[in-house]
Amino acid sequence: MVRVAVLVSGGGTNLQALIDAQNRGEIVGGEISAVIASKPGVFALERAAKANIPAFVIARKDFANSREMTLAYVSKLKELNIDLVVLAGFMTILTEELVQAYPNAVMNVHPALIPSFCGKGYYGLHVHEKALEYGVKLSGATCHFVNEECDGGPIIMQKAVEVKPDDTPETLQLRIMEQAEWKILPKSVSLFCEGRLSVKDRTVFIKE
Ligand code: GAR
Numbered sequence: 001m002v003r004v005a006v007l008v009s010g011g012g013t014n015l016q017a018l019i020d021a022q023n024r025g026e027i028v029g030g031e032i033s034a035v036i037a038s039k040p041g042v043f044a045l046e047r048a049a050k051a052n053i054p055a056f057v058i059a060r061k062d063f064a065n066s067r068e069m070t071l072a073y074v075s076k077l078k079e080l081n082i083d084l085v086v087l088a089g090f091m092t093i094l095t096e097e098l099v100q101a102y103p104n105a106v107m108n109v110h111p112a113l114i115p116s117f118c119g120k121g122y123y124g125l126h127v128h129e130k131a132l133e134y135g136v137k138l139s140g141a142t143c144h145f146v147n148e149e150c151d152g153g154p155i156i157m158q159k160a161v162e163v164k165p166d167d168t169p170e171t172l173q174l175r176i177m178e179q180a181e182w183k184i185l186p187k188s189v190s191l192f193c194e195g196r197l198s199v200k201d202r203t204v205f206i207k208e
Helices: 013-023 043-050 066-079 097-101 125-134 169-193
Strands: 002-008 030-037 055-057 084-087 106-110 138-145 155-162 197-200 203-206
Touching: 002 013, 002 169, 013 030, 013 043, 013 169, 030 043, 030 066, 030 169, 043 055, 066 097, 084 169, 106 169, 125 169, 138 169, 155 169, 155 203, 169 197
Parallel strands: 002 030, 002 084, 030 055, 084 106
Antiparallel strands: 106 138, 138 155, 197 203
């Protein structure tokens, strides 16, 4: 069994999508073994408790800098024997030590079609504000492996979602979650756990 840790910072709807997929038997060869939150009191922690998943808080404010915080994450993940780290609405930037400890084994879901609307400052609702400002007709979500570059790692899956003329950042966010994020994230995690993903240069190959 591939041991999966899900890192969260807020509401945790993507965590919920993973828990629901697991309950339907759709995370093949893997199990959600831990949830780690970057803030105490976030709703994602309640979702973990309800699903009987061990949950921990490692908060940025308890460390002098991002590197020290990242080292605390790595040491907790290793202590828990985690094989795959999933950033699911995780809003704190971790430094390169995480990727070095887990090469091509850290996955992120981003609420846009990378390389559009991504990188530093593009997180949560801001992503959808920028997409609406630009006037794109399609946006969507991307699951990718994390590398040293913010939102720059090899892409595992993407799904496009229509932008409607009367969208607000909130309505667009919800449509992208429902139609894209909550589908491609559990699917990407399962593909990893099934051992069906391989990476060559920037390209992820999916074995049939
Ligand atoms: C999701 O839309 C996720 O893609 C986004 O924040 C939201 C968190 O929702 N993540 C980022 O912007 C990371 N760059 P959730 O806590 O309900 O899963």
